[in-house]
Amino acid sequence: MDASFKPVPAVSKCLAILRLLDTEVGQGMSLSAIAARLSLTKSHCLMILRTLLAEGWLTYDAERQRYGLAPSLLLDLAATIRRHDRGSVVQDILARLAEDIGLPCLLSRVNADGSFSCLHRVQGGHGLVINVAIGQHYPADAPAQMRARLAALSEEDAEAQLQAMPLRAYTGATTTDKAAIRREIAEARRRGFAVGRMEYLEGIGSIATAIADGGGQPGLVLQCTGPQAAMAPREEELGAAILAAAARIAVAWQLH
Structure with a gap:
């Protein structure tokens, strides 16, 4: 401007x-x-x-x-959203979010097997870049995304899926203890967003929240990523921004 x-x-x-x-x-x-x-x-x-x-x-x-x-x-507002392509509306929401928080943001689809595929991504400000291609696949146990998805399920369904899920240590900081992960999922339910602290990539943190589909099941996951040292003191601020953007994406997604 x-x-x-x-x-x-x-x-x-x-x-x-x-x-x-x-x-x-x-x-x-x-x-x-x-x-x-x-x-x-x-x-x-x-x-x-x-x-x-x-x-x-x-x-x-x-x-x-x-x-x-x-x-x-x-x-x-609903009529305006319907007149625009859903992808462009979502991309605009992501762009505004990335600009506001200064971090890369991406939106992933939850696949039938619980894994994730990147649908949209926007680089953050301040020269920070993430190399994520549209369509890039993330495994079902990718820490922040997995916790956000399970937190959006009923406790019974989340427990059943966690019990059956093999967990890998992607970095030295990855939590693979299921009791500890249960506590992280409970915390994600309370806060509305899940946190991964250098658990998928060395030195990189992630904050994620699930977005329900028309049937009330987690169909999308919105997340921001960045250097853990910079994200740690901003968790509540970033979580609030992610939740606000997720609410707008949910409206755009369900109106098309």
Whole structure:
């Protein structure tokens, strides 16, 4: 983007309001609360809210005096997504994620045997490059991807698959003790994402989360990778970014 470019303030504020209300689904927010959270004057905030109401993108509960996102906004967004190729939408989400976190990101398909195949990948910023080809295969026991996939299954199914899975030590740091892996899977369920710490490639860490298919089973795995020393202090930050991107990919994937 041109360094001299300056966003239009009204548009930026409008988008900020929509993003804020998206965090309060089912609850809504009052004019005062929205204005305070976004550091807007109440009069200016009210003008934007009324415009969004007129366009059908917001609802207003007069009794509770709260604004919320309207279903028509979601329908408009869904129609937009359908008009675009799913691959380009997903690639754009990955590109934004990689740019935001400065790390390479890839999306893999979960195969019938539990292994993984790369569908999309984007290099991160700061000169960091991963040599992953589209279609590249990862084994079912690739640590971060495997834990993310099993964490998305029921405990019973995950345990049965873990028991039957042969585990290899890809590096000196690879965990092959199944009791320890059970703890990692439980932690992945709690956090929403799994972590591999130099367990597949020397010195490289990975954070991954599964994305459910139409039947509720893990059909995709989204992950970012990078130097473990740089990723370790950012696990929560990176995990949150991965989860947010995964939610957007899930919508795009299921609308096509």
